[in-house]
Amino acid sequence: MTINHMDFFKPKHQKNRNISLIIGILLFSLGIFDFSLNNFQDKNITFFLPEPISFFSPLIFSVIGLFFIRIEFSGIKILDKLNKNINTSNFNAVLSTSIILLLIFALPPLLNWFIFDANIAGDTKEACTGGGACWVYIKVWFNRFMYGMYPNAEQWRINITFIAVLAFMAVGFFVPSKLRNYLSFYYTILLPIISFILIYYIISGGSFGLVWVETGAWGGLSLTFMVSFFSLIFCFPLGMMLALGRRSNLPVVKYSSLSFIEFWRGVPLITVLFMSAVMFPMFLPEGTYIDKLIRVVVAITLFEAAYTAEVIRGGLQALPRGQYDAAKSLGMGYWKMHIFVILPQALKLVIPGIANTFLALIKDTPLIFVVGLLEVVGMLNLAKTNPKWLGFSMEGYVFAGIIFWIICYSMSKYSQSLELKYKTDR
């Protein structure tokens, strides 16, 4: 019963609880009502109060309201739950109210922009009459955002290749348990080769009666997928070798792995891409030309392999020494020990870390614009300079943001579920 709890305002008796409740709800609603009027009708019902108080009046009303509602053990289930969750103290009441008011302030204009005032019908700029988003722009440019400058008539080739590669990737789920042991071989060596052949012959074309489409015309989201797919596949085994190398007892192997890892981790990806674009051709014999896309994939692979290596090293270090000792005492050699005992356990431990590295890789792919390859973000920047479609950069970025968000969010959720699935008690 101290004065700074101000409990003497509130009726102590259970019977008077309802009065406090009614006053509280009324005040809280008044605050919300005041704010809504201010916000939507531009009317200030507390104009008679001096300036700062009048400005903060919705907040003050609501917080006082919440103060009255804050009754311990009221016996009403919903109220108790509410109090426990958003109304534990005056400070919390202020924060909760601010968030509620902020939502009232921000949500309607956002929804209006997104849905109610937005235009989606039609296919010219003139169709966008509302004050909201112009989704027509996305609709018209959709093919470009997905496939880049790839000719419209040939886009089925990209779709088919992607479906085929997905099918080859899904093989792992269906193989009989006898062949399970060969899966890692399949995923690290066979799958990249198959995918590369598919992409080379179908997307690139040039034979089997398919028109040749040069890599400069590839772009959009499909390019994002291609670059991240190959970098992912290649950076994992490379990272594993580097991680083992860094923990090796042999000084030359150890220090060369170490300096490789530290070098790539120390420089920004953008300079690596610069290097692959302007410096790398100088290092090749006169007349050799390596495709821009391949150079980029190699650069990203080397870059991400260093990060993957560090993550895997973390897993290797986290394994108790006993595992190494036990494997050695069974007479296993270095490779046998690592393949059958150490790596299977270590890799399980590092699933979240690996997933984070892969997410970082996907989020890094837009950087390939520095070498002139245009994936989604690059295409957006190109589209917004089109004289027919000026002034829709917001829609474009929001669209790309949503796509990337869905990809990354679902991947991180998937990695969390994997983590749970493979969790073994030790």
Place this chain on the structure above:
Amino acid sequence: MKIKKILPQVITLLFIVLIFGFFTMNAQENMETRGLDFGFGFLKESASFDIQFSLIDYDGSHSYARAYLVGLLNTLLVAVIGIILATLLGAVVGVARLSPNYLIRKTASFYIEFFRNIPLLLQIFFWYFAALRALPMPEDATLLLGSSFMTIKGFYTAAPIWKNFDIFFVALIIAVISIFFFAKYAKKKQEQEGKQLPVFIISLAIFIGLPLLTFLIGGVDLSFSFPVIRQMSQSSYTFDGGLKIPPELIALTLALTLYTATFIAENVRAGIQGIVKGQKEAASSIGLTPNQVLKLVIMPQALRIIIPPTTNQYLNLTKNSSLAAAIAYPDLVLVFAGTAMMQTGKAIEIVGITMATYLTISLAISLLMNWYNKRIAIQEK
């Protein structure tokens, strides 16, 4: 047995030597055929290009070395501002993520999930090309806080004009040093006598008081120059005087801060959650106040978990600041690896210097943080 140890090393060595040899040989050949020569002499030549935003005196007549310095300082500026802001925001959000308040908790995790799953480059583009472009022109801008204007051309605010700034600066350094020694003294006193001095308040007093004193007796004076609008032509206006913060810098700092803070927030959360409940309860049961529990028991332990991954985030932020090149903020990559390289054609030297610079910054930060980490690590007996 011995061959098993030597053979892999020889193979590795051979592999490295072959690759390097192959590359250098080709590079030499290529440079010869193109009539290029290898060397860093170009650094002394005059750069003859302008840089939009510079912390030090620079124009086209200065050397390439100077242009490099301008770029480096701009990079460091973004990195330092970004690190400070991201740490503050990340700490707040990380704590908010553990709040008992449902709304706060959900808002914090919404913020984290939202911003960290969108590519940084996209966020930079969004702020620069979409959000900041929606700001008013200089002539329509409203006055903020009595001194500043937020316009499409940047943020104009009052610029401080110092008299005898060096004295003020020396006082500031002295204040920091004396706080350092005072904190040491206070800790010693606490360990020997069990007495706790109000370290924070006294430090704050020293930090504010000593520099203020120079205004009274050191002849230091501070005045402000305010931005004033001026008509350049029929329809174009600009601001004179004051301090101009270009929109590139704002967009870049904003994006870097919002993006990196999500990762720092997760680190902070993990750090606080990593402390077992018993620690808090034990500390309370021996009679420490809630503040003391946080300061003396929880924070020192949580920091041990928080610092290593947060260091990585600082490094990432510094490296990510190179995305500045995409929106033409004159950082190291844009000025040096972009403009200077186009002009001189010295691809190998310039990309090499740029990479070496980032490598040095990265290694320096990680060495510093390793040192700090070692200092606060558990002293095992």
